[in-house]
Amino acid sequence: MIKIRSVSFILILLIAFGFLFIVFTMQMTSTPRFCGTCHIMEPYYRSWQTSSHRAVACVECHIPPGITSEFQKKYEALSMLVKYVTATYGTNPWTEIEDESCLKCHERRLLVGTELFQNVLFDHRVHLTEMKRGKKLRCTSCHSQIVQGSHIAVTESTCFICHFKDQKFNEASARCTLCHEIPDKVMTRSNLAFNHAEVKKYAMKCEWCHASVIRGDGIVLKERCYTCHNDPVRLNEFNNIERLHQAHVTEHKVECNQCHLEIIHKSDERLELAAPPCAKCHFESHSYQRDLYVGIAGKEVHPRPSIMYHAGVGCEGCHFLPSKKGAAVANANEISCMACHGASFRKIYFTWKNYLQDLMAQTEKVYTAALSKVNRNNEYMQEADANLKMVKQGIGIHNVEYSSDLLNETIELVNKALEQEGKQKSPLNPEKIPYDVPCWGCHLGIQKAKVTALGNDFSHKIHVFSNKTVCFECHNQHEPDKFKMPVTFKKEGCASCHHKTEKPDKCKRCHAGIKSPIMLGKDGIPAVLKFKAGTEFNHSMHIDDLGLNCFDCHGIKTADDAKMQLLVQKCKDCHE
Structure with a gap:
């Protein structure tokens, strides 16, 4: 017991x-x-x-x-x-x-509504309580351990596969505004300011600038099934898409990227911007246009990407108009510029076009004339031919600044070839961009355009290309949020330079009508002379009869003041 x-x-x-x-x-x-x-x-x-x-x-x-x-x-x-x-x-x-x-801890997530994650609007409720593209998601469909060192973090690649696979850009589940709000502030990229309020104003499409932000198609290769399965019965279910997602997404946690190839959604790779959709098959069909837009591959010139390339604008940003040829090729013209920048850019577009046409004609003339004097196989001539071909076949307006560099360098290369052979150089001198400012992105060609300023003919060629006068010495800079407002002269106008340097006999270039009698009002009467209001002052009498020049009576009182003033003491030398 x-x-x-x-x-x-x-x-x-x-x-x-x-x-x-x-x-x-x-x-x-x-x-x-x-x-x-x-x-x-x-x-x-x-x-x-x-x-x-x-x-x-x-x-x-x-x-x-x-x-x-x-x-x-x-x-x-x-x-x-x-x-x-x-x-x-x-x-x-x-x-x-x-x-x-x-x-257990995050139940309120279903009730809080939309929240912001990395500048993306997100609502947990609709993702967990509703079917998404016919699939029932789980928390770990989006939160996982794919990225080592980031525990149960959001797996953005899952979002991209769900939203973008088999979808057209900016449509249905790939619609941009599902996740992104249109910015309400001015964005600056590579010195180019852009106000997204213009998107609504001009009914612009996101893909015009952001078409290359989605890369990859997310397809499933059958070979990936063998990583986990070898049962023929299961492998035969490959085309049963509904059943596959039920088993792998809803019933079990299988990472989307284990089956799907990745879809990338981020700021576009620069070179891919210049590759149109056709380039997926026709690799070299647009190589000249691509290189010209990116601003590379020219001979003896520094790289100069287009300002629109810097801004992230892909081919579709301009080529969205129906082709006149009836082919499936999108066209582009001045309307493309106006669609984003307003009607004022029509004038800029034709300034570009006319400038490049004239420069191309002059350059071809110089090149053709040199062929009768220099062997075509001359190293300099070959480089000149390459530059000329790039602008001609790449269509210069894709990058006006770089095209200008290439054509002007072509003239220099031809002259080097002529000089090497002991021949007389071309009388045409290259007209290279004198300095780098953002203005050239829109206003190159202004040196050929007919312009008036303060009622007189004005030559940008003399001021900018000969005298190297920087744009901002005469013009106020664009305000970022008023990019389409006309540029205005500074209050000093031309006086800051011309009043200090010009000789008296040059005054009439701007003041041609000054010899006619001028009625002095109250505000124009020098007080020390005590002229009566309404007294006439006759410039013609003083200049022609008395032989005075402008600077006998007018001058600048201080070195810092560019305003030409009446020197009262000069008057008192003659008048009591």
């Missing part, structure tokens, strides 16, 4: 000890530190330590609510421990987190 009691007591002790051991073991194995003891878990443990969830124990998320789930997950953990001890484990541990675990 005593023996039976002793055995029973020992059994009770063993059971109690076993129970306590199990409880103790469950508690110990539930700590994050224990999870991090296995080297295969170390990357996940470290990313958890630096994440926003670092105050939440691993089991709070990895074990769903309920005692059944507790024992099930502990059993799974025990099997992992056995594999670890027996060295039969894999190096890529797999787990799934149920929505119930997330919603």
